[in-house]
Amino acid sequence: MRREIPTAIAFFVGIICIIQFFIPHRPFGTLVDVFSDWFGIVAAFAIWLGALNLLKVSLERSLSKKKTHDRWYGLVVAASFFLIFIIGMFMSGGDQFQVPGSRFDYLYVNIYTPLSSTMFALLAFFVASASYRAFRARSWEATLLLIAAFFVMLGRAPVGDQLTGFMPEGYRLSEVANWIMTYPQVAGQRAIMIGIALGVASASLRLILGLERSYLGGE
Amino acid sequence: MWMDHPGWVLFGTWVAALFTLGIATFLYKDNPVYKFCEAVFVGISAGYWFVSYFWQTLLPKLGYPFYAGVKTVFVGPAEWGWLVLLIPGTLGMMMLLRLVPKAGWIARWPLAFIVGYTAGLRLITFLQSNAMTQLQNSVQPVVRYNESGQFLGWESFNILLVTVGTFAGLFYFFFSQEHKGVFGRVARVGTWFLMITFGAAFGYTVMGRMSLLIGRLDFLLADWLHLIR
Structure with missing residues (x-):
C-alpha cells in the first residue's frame, strides 16, 4: 500500500x-x-x-x-530564519508584508538582496577562471565555443562597438553577436529544446504509468 | 515611515555593505566571515520563502476560503464547497510528516500528486511548445524572394543555416545509433552548432554575472562610500 x-x-x-x-x-x-x-x-x-x-x-x-566550529553557523541560520519569520509574520502588516517601507521589505532590501546578488556576482570570478580552462582552443569544437562566447560577450558590451566602430555597418561586434544569437545559436537551441521535449515526454509517461517509481524512495 | 528616517537608512546601507564585503571575502579564501554571511543568507532565504508562501499562497488559496466556508455553516446560508479544501490541506500536512522519521512514508501521497500533475502537464506543454512549435519554425521554405521577385541570398542562407543546424543537432541526440559514416558526419556538424549555442549561452551568463558585480561595486562606491555619483 x-x-x-x-x-x-x-x-x-x-x-x-x-x-x-x-x-x-x-x-x-x-x-x-x-x-x-x-x-x-x-x-x-x-x-x-x-x-x-x-x-x-x-x-x-x-x-x-x-x-x-560549524555548529555555530547552524545557530546563525536558525537566528536569521526566526528574525525574518517573526518580522514577516507578525510585524509587517499581514499580507502587505512586501510593500516598500515595511519591516520585511527593509530586511529584504538590506540583507537578502546584497547577499544574493554578491553571491551570484562572485560567480563572475569563478566563471573567468573556468573560461580560461574551457577556452583553450584544443579542438575545432572548443574553438567554435570560444569564438561564439567571445563575440557575444564583447558584442553585448559598449566596448565591443567602440573597438569595431571603424568597420562598416553590419560588421560591428554587436551586429555579429546579434547574428550569432539569431541564427546559429537558435539552430543549436532548437535541437536542444526538441531533445528536451522528447525526453520530458518519455519521462512523464514513465512516471504516469508507474514504470518510474524512484521518487517514492527505497522502502 | 520609520525606515525613511536617515538613521535607519544609514544603518541599512552599512549592513548591506558589510554583508557585501563579507561574501566578497571568499575571493581570498573560505573564512569565518564568509561562512557567517553564508549562514545568514541561507536562514534569511528560507525564512523569506516560508513567509512569502504563507501570505501569497496558503492564506489566499486555503486559509481564507476555508475560514469563509466554515463561517457560512455558523452564520448561514450554509455552503459545503469548502470541504474540498480539506484534500489539499491534508495532503500538505502529510507532506510535513516527512520531518517525522517513522511517518515519513506518508509524504509519498502528496509527492505523488505533485509528480503526477507536473508529469501530465509537462508532457503536453513540452510536446506542444518545445517540440511542435520548434519543428514548425524549422520546417520553412529556404529559398526566399522579396515582393518584387528578387532573390534574397543572405536571408535564404540564414534560414538554411537554422534548418540544417537544427536537424544536424537532432542527429547528434540519436544515441541509439552509432555515430559513424554519413550519420556520424551529420552528427558532427550538429555538435558544431551545439558548441556555438553553448558558447553564446556562456557569454550571456558571464555578462549577467558581470552586470551583478558592477551593481554591487556601484552600491559600494556610490551608495556606501559616496566616491562616485
Missing part, C-alpha cells in the same frame, strides 16, 4: 491532465483547474518542508555534542 496508492494518485492526476488537453470541457477542464490550485497549496507546503528541514538540521548540528 505504501507504493500502490501513490502510484495510483500519480496515474490518476497525470491522466486527467493529459485528457484535459484533448477534452478541455467539464469535468476534465474544471478538474485540472482545481488540481492547479491544489498543486499551489501542496507546493507551498513542500517549500515549508524544505525550510523546516533546514531549521531542524541546523539546530541539530548546533546542539550536537561534537564541538566543531
